[in-house]
Amino acid sequence: MEIITGGITAAKGFQAAATAAGIKYQNRMDMAMIVSQVPAASAGTFTTNVVQAAPVKWDRKLVTEESHARAVVVNAGIANACTGAEGMEYCQKTAEAVEHTLKIPANQVLVASTGVIGMQLPMEKLTLGIEAMAPQLEDSLESGHQAACAIMTTDTKAKEAAVTFQVEGKTVTVGGMCKGSGMIHPNMCTMLGFLTTDLAISKELLQEALREDIIDTYNMVSVDGDTSTNDTVLLLANGMAGNPEIIQKDENYRKFTEALHYVNTALAKMMAGDGEGATALFETRVIHADSKEHARTLAKSVICSSLTKAAIFGHDANWGRILCALGYSGVKFDPEAIELFFQSKSGRIQIYKDGTATDYSEEEATRILSEPEVTVLVDMKMGDAKAVAWGCDLTYDYVKINADYRS
């Protein structure tokens, strides 16, 4: 596996474009389109929220009922959630606009939206946006990057990743872009992820690979514990690498899942580190837990604790809050047995052992916690299971962004 520069246009046969459609933001790009030269197998995972946005309903139906997809249209600014029958109609109309402009069947057009809930999309602007993007579609890395920029809301950086690997002598690429902050626990501004690959693989295995991988990647990210109505990850595989189609869980499938996992992990960490107002990526690694599920629960509990997140912002080695967050996670353990460490590129320090603080240097701990990526390592001393979760610190700017998001 080789890490390469690029995003959704890295894989063969995928083009992208972006435009400033003026949907809600002014003077910036706010619409993007991804098009595969040939019909691609499609897979998707969606929010578990009871309240589901129109594009989520649209995509779930298409991914489930249709064998292929060819295009994805994304807008930032308005979420098209809580918009009733009118909202569903706009998904249909968006797909029809693509059909009309690019001769791609409407039932092969996926849609995604992010932004304010309860506002209707300005359909005319969307249609004009699609017409503007159609002639600009390109397979360049730059066009992929423009798309990654266009889908941002409160994100401060575009998020892209790509890798290549070999299957039966053919070079296969997996690339992707995303915006927002988490799948189970996303920022209201919604986690949207778009992945493309030129691998030939059956639709069933594609869906399974995606469903399995989000559990340990996007689902382990939390910015503020809220789950959006719009969270969506879509994965298209167009087969243009020319490999024999993967139809079983063989060595080639394993290589693909490894590549997919790399891209998803990279994107997940970018989201966590770019959480609203964040100044640091806050990682929690749980090792030696008694089960995988417990390891995940413990790691998530720590990165979701507002008190711990505020302490990370303050570069404060408040191990008591970490212990406390482990303690209310619902997982049973012996607080006297576990051990806690802080680590970053500035070093590693043990802060808790035998039921109480070690004799660590506060100064050293603060130095370690002052890096832009900080890890809490939790050794449960119980078994062999492990998990990693990613979050960010809780800052003044998180409050500022969310106190006046709509204004």
Place this chain on the structure above:
Amino acid sequence: MEIITGGITAAKGFQAAATAAGIKYQNRMDMAMIVSQVPAASAGTFTTNVVQAAPVKWDRKLVTEESHARAVVVNAGIANACTGAEGMEYCQKTAEAVEHTLKIPANQVLVASTGVIGMQLPMEKLTLGIEAMAPQLEDSLESGHQAACAIMTTDTKAKEAAVTFQVEGKTVTVGGMCKGSGMIHPNMCTMLGFLTTDLAISKELLQEALREDIIDTYNMVSVDGDTSTNDTVLLLANGMAGNPEIIQKDENYRKFTEALHYVNTALAKMMAGDGEGATALFETRVIHADSKEHARTLAKSVICSSLTKAAIFGHDANWGRILCALGYSGVKFDPEAIELFFQSKSGRIQIYKDGTATDYSEEEATRILSEPEVTVLVDMKMGDAKAVAWGCDLTYDYVKINADYRS
């Protein structure tokens, strides 16, 4: 039932004192003591965190194994949590200091601590504090108020409440004080509650009344979703009202539970409104849910949502975030059927109906949300169950307080 001024000394035969013991804070009172003239039946509820502070272990044992208690010693500043065997020893020594000073058996002395985790208590200062408080014990309202002040950490106001009611011609009083912010979801600075009554009641019924009532009072408060290692509510009943002992769930028991519920609700609301950095008490009332448990879950989900809390701080009528928080609570419902309202003393406004926003005035909504007590009313349109939860807004000051709590 009559609401009266007072706290833990309102009921007959209860004395209190406070002192500046210099445990961690300087130049303020940081220790309090409550003493009953006669042995009192005791009841307690404690944190569900796996990590439990030494005083929690001490009190749980005494409340379970001993028939009576006579004193409670509380300190602020150091939590005596994650302090190993030494921490347990300090509970014992504190009780022995009371035995030595006031001739109260050590096994009738409850203890409670709140503050920083992992630091050992300065035992000598605690002993001196007990010796200083002993001669100052008084049954005046002022001494109760001093105690309520002494147990505060990041609280900005002392929290006290009391009521009287009649049982067989005798006037019975229930009073209490608390500090912190919630039982299931408390601020790390810990929720501590102390209740006293001169009612004569069996220990079993006393415990049952307390256990039942915290579910709809303290357990419906959340400031930041974190659950402390030290959360404790203690209730002492010394029988000095002279009523015939309540030994069954009769009309007199019902009167008592009503009085207890009033005091607990009043204290719970004070805690929520005084959440760290809060500028507003944020209440969520769920009505017409299909079960009591679902009503509680839905109400809690809304008051725990960081995004909603930040919107309340910004006086922003962001009903989408409320709907979203209901949606990820885990309770199934039809988003098209429910209705949402904002209300405060400035009025009431319907903001959501039939799956989308009503045509409400943003200006009016902002005016309603600018009051110090704001309610979201959620009509689930499913059944007869209801619940209320209390939280606060998420502010810059919450971050500030928790980024540098230990410094």
